[in-house]
Amino acid sequence: MPLSHNPNLLQPRVPILNWIADMGSDISDEIRYRLCATLASSTLPALLGSLNSFCITLLAYARLQNTILLYIALCDLIFGVMRVCATNVSWLRTVAADLVVVSGIGWATMMAATMVVVGFSDDTPMLIIVVASGLGSCAGIIARNYAAPRLALAQVIVIDASFKIPFCIHHPEFIPLILLQGAGFIGVAIWIMRQQRETTVRAIAGQIESRTQSLQDPLTGLLNRRGFAEKAQSMRQTSSTKALLYLDLDGFKQVNDRFGHGVGDEILRQAARRLSICLPNASICRMGGDEFIVLADCHSRQEAAVIGARIIQTISLPTVTSAGQASVGVSIGISLFDPMEVDLERAMVEADEALYRAKRAGRGCALLHDPAMSGASKAMA
Structure with missing residues (x-):
């Protein structure tokens, strides 16, 4: 420097x-x-x-x-x-x-x-x-x-x-x-x-x-897409293996339709707070709507499984809103990658594919993308 x-x-x-x-x-x-x-x-x-x-x-x-x-x-x-x-x-x-x-x-x-x-x-x-x-x-x-x-x-x-x-x-x-x-x-x-x-x-x-303000999501205070892209760019020089987790809240649309957008915003803010507390050292981004991305240091599939399970347990806790108690779940797709070898765009595609399969598998679970299975994902125990 x-x-x-x-x-x-x-x-x-x-x-x-x-x-x-x-x-x-x-x-x-x-x-x-x-x-x-x-x-x-x-x-x-x-x-x-x-x-x-x-x-x-x-x-x-x-x-x-x-x-x-x-x-x-x-x-x-x-x-x-x-x-x-x-x-x-x-x-x-x-x-x-x-x-x-x-x-x-x-x-x-x-x-x-x-x-x-x-x-x-x-x-x-x-x-x-x-x-x-x-x-x-x-x-x-x-x-x-x-x-x-x-x-x-x-x-x-x-x-x-x-x-x-x-x-x-x-x-x-x-x-x-x-x-x-x-x-x-x-x-x-x-x-x-x-x-x-x-x-x-x-x-x-x-x-x-x-x-x-240009790097933050105004509703949740998390990184927005631009902020996440800059954060991800800064970590390109590190050789530490990363886990990119693509999150989608299960049942959010039903809660939003039933109680209104104000309560939906409360749910999103609470989810953001819980993610920040649950993963204090991770980079967390709200992609838009009820989708979030988490980028965390992760050295093994087992560690990725622990992170995914922790997020599911945290997000699934009931939330007290101005309209009463509401609950949502979360489905997660995970890409485990080395930032020196794999770019962020590819990792996001892999995590998005794993998220799609998690939703098809019944929601409320975390799936890890597995290159050895030709783009398939397998359930994480």
Whole structure:
């Protein structure tokens, strides 16, 4: 998995770094994952920012001939390389989060160090250049690092303070104004990051909800056909043998006709809940009407028989509805297959054939498709 899509990218191991990179506790894991991706995708802007500060520091050295600036430029280069390696070198994955945070703070500190050195010089043009660069960097930090507000705020404060401290030392009469202006600047930065974070979180939550609705059956909350197809596609890389069970509720039409569609919907919802409780690790889909599909790990015919019997026993329990007690049964066709060798469409055809034979056999039973019998199915004991 690319590091830019690593959900642990901004969960450093070092406690203080983990605190700095914290994204808040008011969001779900998936939203946290998406916010993490926005930070992980900022490698190019971070690299350009590091390159910019590196060049400005060299320019400052050329004008001031201060050896300290060479060491600052070298450290700046090191932090830039560290940032690139953190998100692109696979063997650094375990410490990638720590490197991202350290490189971000380190880069801001080096930029601040250049400003301090230039700020104590008499080179006004160079001072204007580094201050303009610092303000531009602050804007970029606020725009890119809002997902981790503590990290962004630490970078902004370091850069902002670096050119105000020399100024206040040279002109102490302006300290009250500078403090007031600095507090206002930090306050605005916090407000902008908070607004941007809230907007992004709402947008991501909306995308997640929309996607969830597109993959779920609205009546039962189970997977719909599209959701089941995506789930099945994701399991194609596993070599674990699967059992595909095609279910059809027996007697559902009679209950629906007798008590009405409202009660029929209650029966379907209850059947969905029972299946979810009965098979918590399986993928369950409502195909439509009173038909369901279950996809579960299964290593033998005997295990498939146990799963089928468990479903029949669970579904056949009476259901208390708004119109009184109602009962339905279930017939099941089963295909046992290896997803590495057999595609889902073929497994569904086999299970559907076995279901048809189960209904002809008298309903309320589970039949397993048997390739050795040329497409026949045989009753499972």
